[in-house]
Amino acid sequence: MEVASARQYEPVIGLEIHVQLATDTKMFCGCELSFGLDPNTRTCPVCLGHPGVLPVPNRRAIEFGLMIGLALGCEIAPRSIFHRKNYFYPDNPKAFQISQYDVPLCSGGELAGVRVHRAHLEEDAAKLVHAGESGRIHGAEASVVDFNRAGTPLVEIVTEPDIHSAAEAAEWARLLRETLRALGVSDVNMDEGSLRVDGNVSIRPAGEATLGVKTELKNMNSFRFLERGLDAEIARQEGILREGGQVEQETLHFDNRTGALSSLRSKEEAHDYRYFPEPDLVPIAPTEAMIEMARAAIPELPLARAERFERDHDLPADSARLLAFRGEQGDFFEAALAVSPSDPRTLANYVVNDVPPGSAATPEAVAKLVDLIGAGTVSRGAAKEVLEVLAAEGGDPEQIVADRGLGAAGGDELGAIVDQAIAENAGAVEKIREGKDQAIGAIVGAVMRQTKGRADGGEVQKLIRERIGA
Amino acid sequence: MTSELLSLTAAQAAERTRAGDLDPRELWDLYRERAGADDLGAYLWLPDDAPEMDASGPLGGVPLAVKDLFCVEDVPSTSGSRILEGYRPPYTATSVRKLVDAGAPMLGKTNMDEFAMGSSNENSGYGPVKNPWDESRVPGGSSGGSAAAVAAGLAPWAIGTDTGGSIRQPAALCGIVGLKPTYGAVSRYGMIAFASSLDQCGPLTRDVTDAALLFGQMTGRDPCDSTSLDYPADPRLPSAERLDGLRFGVPKELLDTEGIEPGVRAVFDTTVKRIEELGATVEEIALPHSGHGLAAYYVLAPAEASANLARYDGVRFGIRAEAPDLLSMYEETRAQGFGDEVKRRIMLGTYALSSGYYDAYYGQAQKVRTKIADDFRAAFERVDLIVTPTSPTTAFPLGARTGDPLAMYLSDVLAVPMSLAGIPAISIPGGLADGLPVGVQLAGPAFSEFEICDAAYALERAIGFGDLPWK
Numbered sequence: 021m022e023v024a025s026a027r028q029y030e031p032v033i034g035l036e037i038h039v040q041l042a043t044d045t046k047m048f049c050g051c052e053l054s055f056g057l058d059p060n061t062r063t064c065p066v067c068l069g070h071p072g073v074l075p076v077p078n079r080r081a082i083e084f085g086l087m088i089g090l091a092l093g094c095e096i097a098p099r100s101i102f103h104r105k106n107y108f109y110p111d112n113p114k115a116f117q118i119s120q121y122d123v124p125l126c127s128g129g130e131l132a133g134v135r136v137h138r139a140h141l142e143e144d145a146a147k148l149v150h151a152g153e154s155g156r157i158h159g160a161e162a163s164v165v166d167f168n169r170a171g172t173p174l175v176e177i178v179t180e181p182d183i184h185s186a187a188e189a190a191e192w193a194r195l196l197r198e199t200l201r202a203l204g205v206s207d208v209n210m211d212e213g214s215l216r217v218d219g220n221v222s223i224r225p226a227g228e229a230t231l232g233v234k235t236e237l238k239n240m241n242s243f244r245f246l247e248r249g250l251d252a253e254i255a256r257q258e259g260i261l262r263e264g265g266q267v268e269q270e271t272l273h274f275d276n277r278t279g280a281l282s283s284l285r286s287k288e289e290a291h292d293y294r295y296f297p298e299p300d301l302v303p304i305a306p307t308e309a310m311i312e313m314a315r316a317a318i319p320e321l322p323l324a325r326a327e328r329f330e331r332d333h334d335l336p337a338d339s340a341r342l343l344a345f346r347g348e349q350g351d352f353f354e355a356a357l358a359v360s361p362s363d364p365r366t367l368a369n370y371v372v373n374d375v376p377p378g379s380a381a382t383p384e385a386v387a388k389l390v391d392l393i394g395a396g397t398v399s400r401g402a403a404k405e406v407l408e409v410l411a412a413e414g415g416d417p418e419q420i421v422a423d424r425g426l427g428a429a430g431g432d433e434l435g436a437i438v439d440q441a442i443a444e445n446a447g448a449v450e451k452i453r454e455g456k457d458q459a460i461g462a463i464v465g466a467v468m469r470q471t472k473g474r475a476d477g478g479e480v481q482k483l484i485r486e487r488i489g490a
Numbered sequence: 491m492t493s494e495l496l497s498l499t500a501a502q503a504a505e506r507t508r509a510g511d512l513d514p515r516e517l518w519d520l521y522r523e524r525a526g527a528d529d530l531g532a533y534l535w536l537p538d539d540a541p542e543m544d545a546s547g548p549l550g551g552v553p554l555a556v557k558d559l560f561c562v563e564d565v566p567s568t569s570g571s572r573i574l575e576g577y578r579p580p581y582t583a584t585s586v587r588k589l590v591d592a593g594a595p596m597l598g599k600t601n602m603d604e605f606a607m608g609s610s611n612e613n614s615g616y617g618p619v620k621n622p623w624d625e626s627r628v629p630g631g632s633s634g635g636s637a638a639a640v641a642a643g644l645a646p647w648a649i650g651t652d653t654g655g656s657i658r659q660p661a662a663l664c665g666i667v668g669l670k671p672t673y674g675a676v677s678r679y680g681m682i683a684f685a686s687s688l689d690q691c692g693p694l695t696r697d698v699t700d701a702a703l704l705f706g707q708m709t710g711r712d713p714c715d716s717t718s719l720d721y722p723a724d725p726r727l728p729s730a731e732r733l734d735g736l737r738f739g740v741p742k743e744l745l746d747t748e749g750i751e752p753g754v755r756a757v758f759d760t761t762v763k764r765i766e767e768l769g770a771t772v773e774e775i776a777l778p779h780s781g782h783g784l785a786a787y788y789v790l791a792p793a794e795a796s797a798n799l800a801r802y803d804g805v806r807f808g809i810r811a812e813a814p815d816l817l818s819m820y821e822e823t824r825a826q827g828f829g830d831e832v833k834r835r836i837m838l839g840t841y842a843l844s845s846g847y848y849d850a851y852y853g854q855a856q857k858v859r860t861k862i863a864d865d866f867r868a869a870f871e872r873v874d875l876i877v878t879p880t881s882p883t884t885a886f887p888l889g890a891r892t893g894d895p896l897a898m899y900l901s902d903v904l905a906v907p908m909s910l911a912g913i914p915a916i917s918i919p920g921g922l923a924d925g926l927p928v929g930v931q932l933a934g935p936a937f938s939e940f941e942i943c944d945a946a947y948a949l950e951r952a953i954g955f956g957d958l959p960w961k
Binding site: 065068069070072073074075076103106110113114115116165172175194209283292295299300301302 | 820847
C-alpha cells in the first residue's frame with residue numbers, strides 16, 4: 021500500500037494576469053493615465069464615482085483588447101458585455117467594478133502550449149496607501165486613497181491550469197510579457213504594477229486526472245517572486261497532504277520580503293459579487309474592420325521570432341527562444357547580426373551568456389569581436405576575456421585585444437611553443453604515432469596553457485600533426 | 491398684471507419675451523417670489539441671486555424648476571436623501587445644461603422621494619410635499635415637488651425623472667402634463683441614478699405645448715451617456731385639432747387591474763369617447779404580460795439601485811458617521827443617511843442579485859421585461875397609440891399608504907409597463923373626480939414623442955381642462 025509520504029505530487033497551475041493598458045486616457049473617462057504623479061491629480065467626477073456620472077468606454081482600450089485576444093489566438097465575441105462586480109472597499113469608488121463576466125471580449129486562445137481561457141476588459145481600482153507597520157489595511161493606523169489609478173484600463177488574461185511547475189509558470193509569464201511588450205499595449209512593468217500575475221495552485225498525486233483544492237496567490241511583483249511564491253505554496257500544500265491534511269480553498273498573500281504566505285480570505289469569506297449586466301453601457305460589437313485593423317497592428321511576436329531565429333539563422337531552439345522571449349536581448353542580437361552576419365550561433369551564444377541586458381557592451385562591439393574571431397585575430401578562448409571587459413566597461417574589442425595582449429598566438433611564436441610542447445610530451449607523441457589520436461589533447465593543452473588561451477585549438481592541432489608527421 | 495403673467499403658459503411667456511414684449515426678469519422675480527413663499531414643501535433650494543437673463547434662446551428666459559435629482563455644479567443636489575446632505579456636485583447634468591443654454595434659467599431644486607423611490611413624495615429625507623388641490627393629500631411621486639410647483643404656479647414649468655411613473659403619476663395627481671420620453675432620447679448624465687436601465691428625465695408642464703417645447707430642447711446624443719441616441723426628428727410644437735385616421739388601443743389587461751377607482755374609470759371612459767369624437771378609432775388590444783410588469787419592475791429597479799446606491803459610503807461625499815473602523819463607518823453612515831424605503835429596496839435588490847437567486851429573480855424579471863416590450867411592439871402594429879388611466883386613483887391622503895408599501899407600489903401599476911418597454915408616454919389631465927384631477931396616459935412607440943404630443947394636444951383642447959388650483 022502506498023504511503024502518503026512517499027507519493028509524488030504534480031502541481032497544477034493556472035495564471036491570472038492583469039495588464040494595465042498603455043492608452044492615453046482611462047477606461048471610462050477622459051482622465052490622463054499616470055504613474056508616480058501627485059496623488060489625486062488625475063481624477064474627474066466619473067473616476068471618483070460621483071453621483072450621476074456614467075461610464076463611456078475607451079475605444080483605444082477595446083482595440084488593445086482585440087490585439088491581445090488575436091495575438092493569443094482567441095475568438096472575439098461578436099457582442100461582449102460589461103457587468104458590474106459589486107463590493108465595498110475604499111479603493112473602489114462606485115462600490116462596483118465594471119468588468120466582463122459571462123461574455124468576455126476574447127476567449128479560448130493558446131500561447132506556447134498553455135491554453136488561454138479568456139481575456140476581458142475591466143477597470144483598475146484606486147491605490148490605497150496604509151500608514152503603519154503592517155503596510156496593509158489590517159492594523160493600519162490610517163489609509164489614504166490615490167484615485168489617479170482608479171479607472172485605468174485593464175485586460176485580465178486567465179489561463180487554463182496547464183502549467184506544472186513554478187519555473188514553467190515564470191517562463192510562460194515572461195513569454196506573455198514579451199508578447200504584450202511586442203504588441204505595444206502595455207508598459208508591462210511588474211514593479212510599477214502595470215503587469216500583475218496571480219497564481220491558482222493545486223497539487224494532485226502524479227498521474228491522477230482530478231484536480232485538487234486550489235488556492236489563489238497574490239502580490240508576486242516579479243518573475244522571481246512568482247516562482248518563489250508558487251514553489252512555497254506547492255511545498256506548503258505537499259506538507260499538508262503528506263501529513264494527511266486537506267488543503268483549504270483560500271486567497272493567500274505572498275510576502276516577498278520574508279517569503280511567507282498569509283491568508284487574505286477563506287472560502288467562507290469569499291465575496292458574492294452579485295454580477296449583473298452594466299445598464300449604463302451597450303455591448304461591445306467590434307466590426308470586421310475593427311478586428312482587421314487590430315490584426316494588422318500586430319507585429320512579429322516572440323514565438324514567431326524564435327521560429328525565425330531558428331530557421332533563418334540556424335540557431336539551436338534553446339538560444340532562439342531565450343533571445344526571442346527576452347525582447348531586449350533579441351533586439352541586441354539582431355542589431356549585432358546586422359553588423360556581422362557571418363556567425364549567428366557564436367553571436368547568439370555571446371548575447372545569451374556573456375552580455376546581460378544593461379551591460380556596457382554595444383551590439384556593434386560584440387559583432388566586431390565575432391568578426392575578429394572569424395578572421396583568426398582573436399581565439400575563442402581569448403574572446404571570453406574580451407567579452408568580460410566589454411560587459412563591464414564597454415569599449416572597442418580591437419583596442420581591448422591590443423591593450424591586453426590578447427591577440428591570437430601564431431607564426432614563429434606559436435611554432436616555438438608547439439615545438440617545446442612536443443619536446444616535453446614525448447609519451448603523448450609516441451601514443452599518437454601508435455594511433456591513439458586522443459593523446460594529442462595533452463600537447464594541445466600544454467600549448468593553450470603556455471599561450472593563456474590565445475591560440476586557436478584547430479590551428480594548434482594542425483601544427484602538431486605537421487611537426488610529428490602524423 | 492401679476493395674475494395675467496401667472497396665467498401665461500411657459501410657451502406663451504417665451505413668445506412674449508422673445509418678441510421683446512416681456513422682460514424675462516419680471517417673470518423671474520414673480521416666480522422667485524412665489525417659490526420663496528412656497529408652503530407646500532415643493533422646493534428644497536432656491537438661489538439667492540437672479541441669473542443672467544437672456545430671452546434670445548428658444549425657451550425665452552422662462553425659469554425652470556429642477557428636480558433635486560439633477561446634479562448642478564455648486565448647487566446642493568441631494569436626490570431627496572439625507573445621505574447627500576451638503577453635497578454640491580462639481581459638474582452639471584447634461585439635460586439641465588442644455589435647457590439653461592436654451593434659455594431656461596434654473597429657478598430652484600424641487601423636493602422628491604428619496605432617490606426617486608416612491609409614489610407620494612413622503613419618502614423625501616426633507617419632508618413631504620402637499621398637493622395644491624388639497625393640502626391634506628399627496629402630490630404623487632417621485633417628482634412630487636416639480637409637479638406641485640407647476641400646479642401651484644410656483645414655477646412656469648419643471649423637469650423631473652421617471653423610472654416607473656415618477657413624472658406621469660405626480661402629473662396626474664396634480665392635474666398637469668408630464669412626459670416620459672423614450673429611453674435614450676435624453677441624456678442621463680448628471681441624473682443621480684436610481685435604476686439606470688429605466689431612468690429618463692422629462693418635462694412637467696401646464697400644457698402639452700409646453701411639454702413639447704421643453705422636450706424638444708432636451709434630446710440628443712450625449713458623448714457622456716453611452717445609452718443616449720440621436721433623436722430622429724426635429725423638434726416641433728403640436729398643432730393637431732383632430733385625431734382622424736389614428737387608431738387607439740385600450741389594453742384589456744391594464745384596464746382590468748384591480749383598484750381602479752370608479753371616478754378615475756369614469757373620466758377615462760369619457761376621454762375614450764372624446765377620442766372617438768375627434769375622429770380616431772378605439773379598439774381593445776392585448777398586452778398579455780403587462781400584468782407582471784409591476785412584479786418585474788420591483789426586482790429590476792431595486793437590483794440596479796442596490797449597485798447605484800452602494801457608492802454612498804461616507805468616504806468621499808455627503809455625510810459620514812464617526813465609527814471606530816471602516817466597516818462600522820460604512821454601516822453607520824448608511825444606516826443614518828438612508829430612509830426606510832431606500833433601505834427596503836437596497837435589501838430587495840441585493841437579494842435578487844445574490845448568488846443562487848439571480849436566475850430566479852433578476853434573470854426571470856429580465857425575461858418578463860423582454861416579453862412586455864414584445865407585447866407593445868406587437869400592439870403598435872395594430873394601433874398608433876395606447877391609452878390608459880395614468881394612475882388607478884386620484885391623490886390619496888398623506889399617510890394613507892406609508893404603512894403599506896404594496897399599496898403604494900400599485901400607484902404605478904399602469905405606468906410601469908411603458909417604462910419597462912422603454913417607450914414614451916404622456917399624462918394629461920382628463921378631468922376631475924370628486925374635485926381631484928385624473929390623469930390620462932397616451933403611450934406610443936419609441937421616438938414617437940411629437941406624435942404623442944400632437945394627439946395629446948388635440949385631446950387637451952377637446953377636454954378643455956383649464957383648472958389649476960390657484961386660478
